Amino acid sequence: MTHYDIHSIRNDFPILKRSVNGKPLVYLDNGASTQKPQSVIDAINYYYTSQNSNIHRGVHHLSQIATDAYEVTRRKLKSFINSKEEHEIIITKGTTDSINLVASSFGDAFVQEGDEVIISAMEHHSNIVPWQLLCERKKAVLKVIPVNDEGELDMDAYRQLLNDRVKIVAVTYISNTLGTINPVKEIIELAHAKDIPVLLDAAQAIQHVSVDVQALDVDFLAFSGHKMYGPTGIGVLYGKEKWLNAMPPYQGGGDMIKDVSFEKTTYNELPFKFEAGTPNIAAGITLSFAIDYINSIGIDKIAQYEYELLNYATSELLEIEGLRIIGTAKEKSGVISFLVGDIHPYDIGVILDKLGIAVRTGHHCTQPLMKRFGIPGTVRASIGLYNTKEEIDELVKGVKRAVSMLS
């Protein structure tokens, strides 16, 4: 494998040098949020020191600089996910905001009483609740693709669910709890055969694998800046032009308008039609530095490195007596969820925290999935591009120690 300079990479992330509870930080909660490289941190500072101004609305110099910098991010996002047009990139507050936008706006236009919306049993609440709200509002029906014991989608059941009443399919690309990489190309092809559009929740994919919206032919794709080494409060909705043009506005206000009068207001063109109000400008501008950072290493190199680390972590953890992995799909990425015997995941999380190891415990915003597996939650370790084998060793040591204290 080509050289992956992990030491240099770790040096780029200042927070990784800190201690927690007197121990060196072992940050394995990247599924919840990622740490930021110095270039992103510096860019935030630079924005407020030298660029800060409202965008898309001024004629003065600062407003022009800020606007240009913001649109640079859009351009980079277009390349990053290989969107055909820049105006198919809507900049939002995050994945949850993006999905709510589609559920509301697409739902408004295309989902009627008796229609169906398909999601899956492994979805994050942010890809469940917006659709529940839509179905309640429109008296539509929510259908759920079941998940097997390995944590894979039941594709036969999916095929059965696709019918003439289905208006949209919304599934996760990579599961935040199980790590399952879903067969998204197949899911999209099957839906398209019946003219049904597909939304992919790419919140846990965008930082781990190369995402190409044209190759996928996906209709909508959502992800967050803070999970891809960028700032919080910013995200993306990619949408095919044909859909975005046919959808009514989501939020009304400044920027999304063309002309406003009390008789009639006309709306701006894409992408601004869906970008009402002043956005998180600093986050929007500095997101491009996160994209640059990922590109400086290469997403494929990152994917390869993480793949090996995940395999190592899996085999090491399985050495622990009584440990079982929740989510054993053939194709996985990014996360390992596990339980040890009857020990409550919260207990293990507390002990690991004392050892400076940050993992997440609980239902991971996937309560229906936990119910399906009959468990209260899991301990989840999630990998980022800066984690090391040594950190995995610390995790394993920590889990063993926790288990001995708690047995």
Place this chain on the structure above:
Amino acid sequence: MTINSIQDELIEDFSFFEDWMAKYEYIIQLGKELPLIDEVYKKPEYIIKGCQSQVWLHADLVDGKIIFTADSDAIITKGLVSLMVKVLSNHSPQEIASSDLYFIDQIGLKEHLSPTRANGLLSMVKQMKMYALIMQAENK
């Protein structure tokens, strides 16, 4: 013993622990001594909200004193409940309702007081005081 003298004794006990591991081992041990809630009370109305694990709490008024029983499916949480029960159980509603629980911070468990989703220590304290207030009112 008064609530405060129990607190002071606990603070002294905990001061002997040299590291967090010894502290948590003690808490885990305390959990095993928790007066267990009757299985019949393991119902939704006795669950303390705000905990990542399940915590059941029940209160009985016996000769003017509140007796708490509880349980949890997480060991550390069980230990924390046990600490709270040790301090507050077997006192009058007035004493419990007006108690100042300074020991939690002083034994270094301040992090368990923060109102995040994960831990329900704050919720536990609230619930125990709520029982005390209700029983105090009923007594009058």
